[in-house]
Amino acid sequence: MVVIMKVRELDQRQVVEGLKALDTGVIDDFVDQYSRPLFGVILNYTKNPSDAEEILQDTLLKIIKKIETFREESDIWPWMRRIAINNGIMWLRKHRAKQDRTTHLEDLLPKFSRDGEFDSPIYGWTVDPEEVYLNSELAGELYEAVQSLTYEYRVPLVLKDIEGYSIKQISSLLGLKEPTTKTRIHRARLFVRERLAKYFEGR
Amino acid sequence: MRDFFKCQECVDLLTDYLEGNLEADVKDRLDEHLSGCAPCINFVKTFEKSKDLTSRLREQQVNIPREVQERVKSFLKEEIVTLSSERLK
Ligand SMILES: [Zn+2]
Numbered sequence: 001m002v003v004i005m006k007v008r009e010l011d012q013r014q015v016v017e018g019l020k021a022l023d024t025g026v027i028d029d030f031v032d033q034y035s036r037p038l039f040g041v042i043l044n045y046t047k048n049p050s051d052a053e054e055i056l057q058d059t060l061l062k063i064i065k066k067i068e069t070f071r072e073e074s075d076i077w078p079w080m081r082r083i084a085i086n087n088g089i090m091w092l093r094k095h096r097a098k099q100d101r102t103t104h105l106e107d108l109l110p111k112f113s114r115d116g117e118f119d120s121p122i123y124g125w126t127v128d129p130e131e132v133y134l135n136s137e138l139a140g141e142l143y144e145a146v147q148s149l150t151y152e153y154r155v156p157l158v159l160k161d162i163e164g165y166s167i168k169q170i171s172s173l174l175g176l177k178e179p180t181t182k183t184r185i186h187r188a189r190l191f192v193r194e195r196l197a198k199y200f201e202g203r
Numbered sequence: 204m205r206d207f208f209k210c211q212e213c214v215d216l217l218t219d220y221l222e223g224n225l226e227a228d229v230k231d232r233l234d235e236h237l238s239g240c241a242p243c244i245n246f247v248k249t250f251e252k253s254k255d256l257t258s259r260l261r262e263q264q265v266n267i268p269r270e271v272q273e274r275v276k277s278f279l280k281e282e283i284v285t286l287s288s289e290r291l292k
Contacts, residue, residue: 022286022290024280027279027283028276031276031279035271035272036265039265039267040265053275056271056275060275061282064279064283064286110214112211112214115209116209116210116211117211118242118246121242122242122243122245122246122249123245123249125249138256139259142256142260143260143263146260157257162257162258162260162261163261164258182219185218186218189250189254189257192253193250193254196249196253
């Protein structure tokens with residue numbers, strides 16, 4: 001006999017009250033419901049699954065400990081997401097030294113001739129309106145492109161283009177000067193564009 | 204007489220251009236170049252498209268291994284025991 005495990009969907013009030021009461025049943029359901037999207041957010045800051053697991057544990061524990069400070073009239077998901085982002089950044093600041101350095105960004109930046117013109121032709125992309133909602137192949141390609149950036153470029157890009165933070169906020173979170181943040185975002189965008197160009201032109 | 208921008212200069216300025224951070228004079232010169240340069244027009248369009256597509260990763264779901272969820276649950280159970288006993292004090 002096949003038993004289908006159905007995850008109980010908690011509404012926001014149940015989550016908040018259950019976490020405040022340290023109700024272990026609610027906490028299990030809360031993990032079922034939120035660990036997946038939180039894990040996705042966290043993987044933008046580290047690519048190592050066991051590090052991501054550690055950050056996830058810490059994030060969930062922080063959410064439980066801080067639930068008293070959550071303003072109940074607001075939406076709980078952005079609040080949790082922010083805790084995950086901050087934890088991801090804190091982790092990076094602590095472990096920066098042992099981070100990967102495998103991308104050769106230079107190899108994928110646009111090339112120019114000596115007089116400043118493009119070295120190779122630049123084509124337009126034909127993107128179906130359907131594709132505006134990422135099909136899974138394109139989404140995978142894009143996710144890989146972002147993930148293959150080193151953290152110095154990936155994190156500012158993620159914070160700007162995925163999380164929607166301002167250059168100013170990102171600079172202060174990462175301890176960077178604003179022009180540095182801007183340059184990194186710009187180069188990361190160029191890199192991602194180039195990877196997508198290869199995808200669109202190659203199919 | 205002012206210099207005309209090269210493609211490379213346009214590419215360097217794109218992020219500032221799209222965020223509206225360029226001074227009027229610089230923006231005019233960039234627009235002037237763009238009005239007559241097909242590769243740059245394609246570049247700007249695809250750069251913007253790429254940025255828009257990236258922002259959609261926000262809704263992208265990843266998989267989380269079942270074991271990870273289970274380990275997280277038992278970690279939290281232990282922590283809850285500590286938290287509960289602290290509350291009783
Ligand atoms: Zn040009």
